[in-house]
Amino acid sequence: MFIKITQSGGRRYAQLVESFRNDAGQPRQRTVCTLGRLDVGGDVDKLIAGLQRAQGRAPAASSLQGLRFLASRQAGDVWALAQLWKQLELDELAGAWRRSKTEVDVLGCLRAMVWNRLSDAQSKLGVLRWLDTVALPVEFAFSQAPQHQHLLRAMDVIDEHADALGERLSMLLRPLVDQDLSVVFYDLTTVSVAGESELPGDVRVHGMGKSGKVERQFMLSLVQTADGLPIAHEVHPGNTAEARTLLPMIRALLARYPLKRVVLIADRGLLSLDNLKELGALQDALRTEGRDVEVQYILAVPAARYGEFADDLRTLAATQDSTKPWAAQLPWKQQRLVVAHDPxxxxxxxxxxxxxxxxxxxxxxxxxxxxxxxxxGERRRGRxxxxxxxxxxxxxxxxxxxxxxxxxxxxxxxxxxxxxxxxxxxxxxxxDGKLLLVTNTDAPADEVVQRYKSLADIERGFRVLKSDIAIGPVYHRLPRRIRAHALICFIALILHRVMRMRLRAAGREGSPTRWLEQLRAIHQQTVQSADGETATGLTEITPAQKALFADLSLPTPIPADLPAPVL
Known part of the structure; x- marks a missing residue:
């Protein structure tokens, strides 16, 4: 007898076959029985194990038997964020506090807090728990695991050197900003805070929140380019009038970026006659200083002020077809008033x-x-x-x-x-359907309206800050920690927006948060065999994940890029 291997439907089978001679003396074969499939762990393996037990011998051990999985850490999304950080040369930010005498790894703590905002936004204590679950690249790994006080001390150092850090950050972002004609969008949002204590210089103040309720909060202003890149931010007390924040931010922006022309686009809360006068005065001052910078603006008119344009609007509307979109203009206080209608x-x-x-x-x-x-006199039920x-x-x-x-x-x-x-x-x-814009640009009315409507993109930036990056509610009580927290979230937003710009250029739709979740499925696994030998490697990177790394212009990781965990 002998074993014969057959194949059917893509599977291999073992048969027990007997040789014999027929009545004519000719050699023939016949199948005695089919032993079963030859798959690993299949019928044949079970039969062999049963025969070994019948002989009193232990079955041969499988090569996978006794294999233990010792550790599994997320690697793909952190790797992508680390490589993007490296390409943007954000380690150069450390030069802002190079003279600080702190012994804390401020740069390492900053990287960890920024990446955590995008990977799994948590509190500062949560950052430490998160670090235990991820595999940082070798070049960014901590020499010694940080503790909670290290993160807080790093935040203090960041705020102490905020001006120098902002200067360095603007230098790193300059290659991404159009210097000749920079259209910038400016807006503010409110961020809720916790705690009732009051401190000197506290930015946690009761004010009218975006929810329409009075709550304890601080305000965050944000400047963003037409491409959606955030380039400046500022923290204000929670009851600050929006209009008062505009001029200081523009002055700071022109001081940090060598812009030749800036077109400021802002929402209704930023329009005031004082702001218009000060913007004109700023333009005159820049010319006196010899700076060839043109300051232009497109500001929305608050609805409460529409009444002063009632007669002009009636006259203008009478000349237009109300069933179709239109844009026209009127003179107002030596400015242009652009009126748009959406039927x-x-x-x-x-x-x-x-x-x-x-x-x-x-x-x-x-x-x-x-x-x-x-x-x-009719009587009804009830009072x-x-x-x-x-x-x-x-x-x-x-x-x-x-x-x-x-x-x-x-x-x-x-x-x-x-x-x-x-x-x-x-x-x-x-x-109804009217939008009023004040501008000193010479752009056509339609273009003015389209530029203003692009302001919606900065509002999406605020939504990212509040949802994906989870800037609030803020539980820090010290003003310097709140400012540092806002800066950490601002840097996280920069990474988020750069990823979005690259993905859009590659034709991908959807939020970077969604694509980071796909990369998060790449894990570093550590296993141990029955004889005690350990091995560390990465889960198989799928073609879809490789394509995503390519669209982000980032290299794919290999096992050697990540340090083995300390078990």
Whole structure:
């Protein structure tokens, strides 16, 4: 007898075959039985193990038997962030505090805190836990694991040398900024904080947050290029008037970047007559200093000021087709006032207002009917409705709907009554879909509008800061730590935006956060065999992950790039 190997459907089988001679004396073969599949751990292996046990012998050990997995650490996303950090030469930031006498590895702590914001944003204590789960590249590994006080001390050093650090950061970003014509976007957001203690110079102040509620917060201003690259930021107390932050930021920007022309684009909160005068004065001062810099701006007009343009808007709108988008201009205080009309936005706002008015009118008529019925002696279930009560409740409903400027409730009369201000309603319909922009540029009106609409990109930058990078809520109480935390998040946003720029250039859509999650699946694994031998390597890098590294213009890691864990 002998073993014969056959194949069927891509699988290999073992058969027990017997040789014999037939009645004519001719040699023949016949299959006695099929032993089963030859896969590792399949039927044949089980049969062999059973026969060995029948002989009283231990089955032969598998090469994988007794293999232990000792450690697994995330590697792919941290590797990508480290290589991007290296390409941007951000280690040069250490020159800002080179004369500091601290013994803390400030640069290593800064790198860890920035990368953690993008990989798995946590508190400073959480950074230490995160470091235990990731494999830092050999050239960026800590010689000694940091502790919580090291991270805090590094933040103190960062704030102590914030000006020098900002100068170095601007030098590193200059190659990415268009020096000849720089369109920059400026906006502010609020960041919530925790704690009730009050300290000298505290930036945690109660103010009106973006949520519409008064809360303890600080304000963060951000300057971003037309390509979406953040180039400057500043921390302000939580009750700072937005308009007051504009000029200092522009002066600081022109001091750090050798721009030849800057077109500032900002939202409604930044427009004030004082700012316009100071921007003009800044332009004159720059010329006096011999700097050939042209300062231009496109600022949105607050809706509360639309009333002073009512007559001009009526005249202008009468010359335009309200069913199509249009952009035109008017003179205003020696400036250009650009007016844009969006018919779809106007239709949506008008429909929303009509629905709100219909609901309020129906409610008012219902209560009027109830009061009239009571006066006629009709009795209904529940407590009677009084005129004063109906007036108070209806006025509250009107205020909740933000319609008090259209629905006029008679608060002084003895009887419940209200009326619709038709003139005001028609005026609001005139403003529906309108955008007003003040500019000193000579660009066509359509181009001015398109540039302003690009401001939405900086708002996405704030969303990244608040969601992916998790800048708040902030639990630090010392002003210097809050400023350092904001700087760490700002540098993280730079890395995020550079990744986005590279991915978009490669034709990839989606947030860098999503693509970092794909790279996070690359792990450094450490295993130990039955005889005690250990080996460390990387999980197989898939073609999709290799393509992602290529689109980011980053090298792919190899096992030698990552230090073996200390077990």
């Amino acid at each position: 779809e936005g106007a239709a949506r706002r008008r429909q929303q207002r009509e629905e709100q008015l219909a609901e309020l009118i129906a409610l008012g008529q219902q209560w009027s009917g109830t009061l009239d019925a009571q006066d006629a 009677p409705l009084s005129d004063s009560g109906a007036t108070a409740r209806f006025y509250h409903a009107v205020k909740e709907a933000n319609m008090a400027h259209v629905v006029k409730v008679d608060l002084q009369g003895k009887l419940f009554s209200f009326q619709i201000d038709e003139a005001r309603k028609q005026y609001l319909q005139l403003l």
